[in-house]
Amino acid sequence: MLNVGSLNEGFVLDHIQAGKSMLIYKHLGLDKLDCQVAIIKNARSNKMGRKDIIKIEGPLDIVDLDVLGFIDHNITVNIIKNGTIVDKKKLTLPTTVKNVLICKNPRCITSIEQELEQVFILSDKEKEIYRCKYCEEKYTDK
Amino acid sequence: MRHLLSPMDFSVEELDKLLQLASDIEKNPDKYKHMCEGKKLATLFYEPSTRTRLSFESAMLSLGGNVLGFSSADCSSASKGESVSDTIRIISCYADICAMRHPKEGAPMVAASKSSIPVINAGDGGHEHPTQTLTDLLTIRSLKGRLDNLKIGLCGDLKFGRTVHSLINALVRYKNISFVLISPTELRIPDYIREDVLEANNIPYEEVENLEEAMSSLDILYMTRVQRERFFNEDEYIRLKDRYILTKEKMNYANENMLILHPLPRVNEISVEVDDDPRAVYFKQVQYGVYVRMALILTLLELV
Numbered sequence: 172m173l174n175v176g177s178l179n180e181g182f183v184l185d186h187i188q189a190g191k192s193m194l195i196y197k198h199l200g201l202d203k204l205d206c207q208v209a210i211i212k213n214a215r216s217n218k219m220g221r222k223d224i225i226k227i228e229g230p231l232d233i234v235d236l237d238v239l240g241f242i243d244h245n246i247t248v249n250i251i252k253n254g255t256i257v258d259k260k261k262l263t264l265p266t267t268v269k270n271v272l273i274c275k276n277p278r279c280i281t282s283i284e285q286e287l288e289q290v291f292i293l294s295d296k297e298k299e300i301y302r303c304k305y306c307e308e309k310y311t312d313k
Numbered sequence: 314m315r316h317l318l319s320p321m322d323f324s325v326e327e328l329d330k331l332l333q334l335a336s337d338i339e340k341n342p343d344k345y346k347h348m349c350e351g352k353k354l355a356t357l358f359y360e361p362s363t364r365t366r367l368s369f370e371s372a373m374l375s376l377g378g379n380v381l382g383f384s385s386a387d388c389s390s391a392s393k394g395e396s397v398s399d400t401i402r403i404i405s406c407y408a409d410i411c412a413m414r415h416p417k418e419g420a421p422m423v424a425a426s427k428s429s430i431p432v433i434n435a436g437d438g439g440h441e442h443p444t445q446t447l448t449d450l451l452t453i454r455s456l457k458g459r460l461d462n463l464k465i466g467l468c469g470d471l472k473f474g475r476t477v478h479s480l481i482n483a484l485v486r487y488k489n490i491s492f493v494l495i496s497p498t499e500l501r502i503p504d505y506i507r508e509d510v511l512e513a514n515n516i517p518y519e520e521v522e523n524l525e526e527a528m529s530s531l532d533i534l535y536m537t538r539v540q541r542e543r544f545f546n547e548d549e550y551i552r553l554k555d556r557y558i559l560t561k562e563k564m565n566y567a568n569e570n571m572l573i574l575h576p577l578p579r580v581n582e583i584s585v586e587v588d589d590d591p592r593a594v595y596f597k598q599v600q601y602g603v604y605v606r607m608a609l610i611l612t613l614l615e616l617v
Contacts, residue, residue, distance in 0.1 A: 276418065278416070278439060279417060280415070280417040280422075280437075284420075284423055287398075287423060295508070298508075303419070304419070305419020306418035306438070308505075309504065
């Protein structure tokens with residue numbers, strides 16, 4: 172059994188689909204944080220079989236929950252204070268995702284215009300479809 | 314201040330008002346011929362277009378206004394690497410309204426976000442072409458007398474054909490509209506139109522490959538050109554370009570009231586022999602394009 176030290180103050184991203192933790196690590200910019208970050212891959216889970224977990228030491232506002240909601244809104248966010256879970260945050264699909272995804276349409280203005288924000292808008296909540304604000308191309312890697 | 318980036322920027326009521334104004338301009342051109350005196354329209358055309366640019370210029374001149382602009386990216390500061398955002402800020406100092414055509418999709422939206430004058434999308438890549446849609450709507454309304462209760466066949470390049478995308482977007486807001494989408498598999502309608510527009514609004518549609526079989530039930534046949542400039546692969550273009558050619562013989566399959574529209578320019582998808590058929594209204598459509606652009610300029614400049 173692998174042991175990872177428990178958090179005193181921080182938050183735990185639980186129920187991450189197995190294999191998605193590094194995607195979250197990248198999109199949340201966790202590599203830029205100075206605090207302790209633990210990534211647990213393929214942890215055993217009664218509910219999911221296998222899951223990934225990320226433990227982050229520090230206040231919740233150091234990460235963008237909209238980005239997390241975009242990647243997987245089924246992830247549970249457990250807030251830890253004095254070593255115990257004090258709150259659970261529910262994630263929702265954000266209506267807009269800014270500067271996280273890059274439009275892959277070679278005909279899109281974002282491919283040439285300098286310093287233009289990459290903006291994707293939720294166009295179908297049920298099917299979780301996001302489209303580029305400018306060219307309406309569907310984001311396909313979700 | 315308002316812009317026109319998509320046909321959806323206007324509500325059905327606003328569209329009706331605009332089309333009504335265009336019809337009045339058609340009947341009483343003298344009433345409007347001085348309304349834009351002292352106003353300037355900038356035509357910012359980053360890719361070649363004879364018809365749309367001249368239509369805008371003709372519209373502004375018919376209103377007594379003036380025009381300035383460029384007709385290809387090579388003649389503009391874009392060739393020096395200037396961004397759309399910078400260009401529009403500068404043009405805002407020179408003109409009262411502008412029409413922009415750009416090969417990149419969403420460019421007019423970027424321009425509108427930085428502009429202090431109304432921006433009209435005159436076509437952005439394979440995305441939207443709202444003033445062509447206004448032209449199409451005015452043509453249908455004027456010649457059919459209605460915009461509801463219509464079965465519309467769209468034929469040719471439905472993938473990159475922005476006029477088709479914009480027309481579908483606009484027509485789904487009217488009652489009892491249905492579509493027959495006629496194209497080769499490779500040029501079928503993009504999923505964002507199929508899913509977000511047709512299916513989301515419960516619009517009846519069918520996707521077919523055979524033009525003749527579809528023709529008899531149509532009120533409108535909207536032909537399009539397979540556009541060479543939208544293909545990255547020349548072989549693919551050559552393989553698809555002659556797939557649909559409307560001939561005099563094929564017109565025998567159509568009913569006597571079916572109208573043929575085409576956004577033009579035509580290459581060979583409608584034989585010249587069809588031009589004399591009273592159902593061929595694509596040259597009348599060009600004239601309606603001027604009236605509707607006149608109405609649009611007046612509306613966006615808040616002169617009516």
